[in-house]
Amino acid sequence: GNSVTQMEGPVTLSEEAFLTINCTYTATGYPSLFWYVQYPGEGLQLLLKATKADDKGSNKGFEATYRKETTSFHLEKGSVQVSDSAVYFCALSDSGNTPLVFGKGTRLSVIA
Amino acid sequence: DAGITQSPRHKVTETGTPVTLRCHQTENHRYMYWYRQDPGHGLRLIHYSYGVKDTDKGEVSDGYSVSRSKTEDFLLTLESATSSQTSVYFCAISESQRQGDGYTFGSGTRLTVV
Helix, strand or coil, rough: CCCEEEECCCCCEEECCEECCEEEECCCCCEEEEEEECCCCEEEEEEECCCCCCCEEEEEEEEEEEEEECECCCCEECCCCCCCCEEEEEEEEECCCCCEECCCCCEEEEEE | CEEEEECCEEEEEEECCCEEEEEEECCCCCCCEEEEEECEEEEEEEEEECCCCEECCCCCCCEEEEEEEEECCCEECCCCHHHHHHHEEEEEECCCCCCCCCHHHHHHHHHHEE
């Protein structure tokens, strides 16, 4: 079946550090890939997405590139801020008309 | 998000009592979902609906039932609450299940079963 694996957290970084959160997936077809963000006390919000291989999704300084050859969709940001502290979820949807499958989430804490 | 609201936001209930959580949307989206969020497990799908009176089970459906009598409302019922159902419950909506369509989430309901 389809699955998403994210790096274990928590991740703690100093402000302006470079961020990478790894995400790899298993899918039978050619899925679409998503990153969602959950700020403290809130629901999840869509951060970015990519729908086919080599696509790059970007938003709010975050980027992720859909790599079919490595089945990966790693999230990156060049310079994190304290306001980026949140839980980040990688997710996929396949071509089989089924609900999104989420990873377990990675908690990011950015300290000033 | 303004288009989707969950109620109540917080609830404490006793073991063995029935509990109903409500999800209400104003977007007229066809699909609605209930997830639970637990430390170490991320988000797990409980049930989802693909239309009025059309529902299907997710990976953790045991102990839960759902109903959707109107497009805008999706109810999650714990028939007899147990401590293992203490969790944060999220509702989500989507216009379709086409690839590339993301979900809009509610703010969650924190349920504690004592």
